Amino acid sequence: xxxxxxxxxxxxxxxxxxxxxxxxxxxxxxxxxxxxxxxxxxxxxxxxxxxxxxxxxxxxxxxxxxxxxxxxxxxxxxxxxxxxxxxxxxxxxxxxxxxxxxxxxxxxxxxxxxxx
Numbered sequence: 001x002x003x004x005x006x007x008x009x010x011x012x013x014x015x016x017x018x019x020x021x022x023x024x025x026x027x028x029x030x031x032x033x034x035x036x037x038x039x040x041x042x043x044x045x046x047x048x049x050x051x052x053x054x055x056x057x058x059x060x061x062x063x064x065x066x067x068x069x070x071x072x073x074x075x076x077x078x079x080x081x082x083x084x085x086x087x088x089x090x091x092x093x094x095x096x097x098x099x100x101x102x103x104x105x106x107x108x109x110x111x112x113x114x115x116x
Contacts, residue, residue, distance in 0.1 A: 009017075063071075
């Protein structure tokens, strides 16, 4: 409320400022989407122009044998470079105990007051 007194703005001016700022944010987000799409269009055109004439056409979403081999080799090298050797087997053991403070519900309950 102190801001209203200092600036002398009423509620209508504050609502207009909020509306303009929200619209500005959405406009900038839409502008960024169009800029990113433009970058994608430019780079795909540049990649298509740089491709040799004898190379087979690349189909969008299709992996070739060389790409699959490169991905498999990279995954193998990555998995081999991990410091911790784990078998990636998840073992869940169910242990029955009569009492444990970790699963005790009595500590989370509060005593109800006596009704008189």
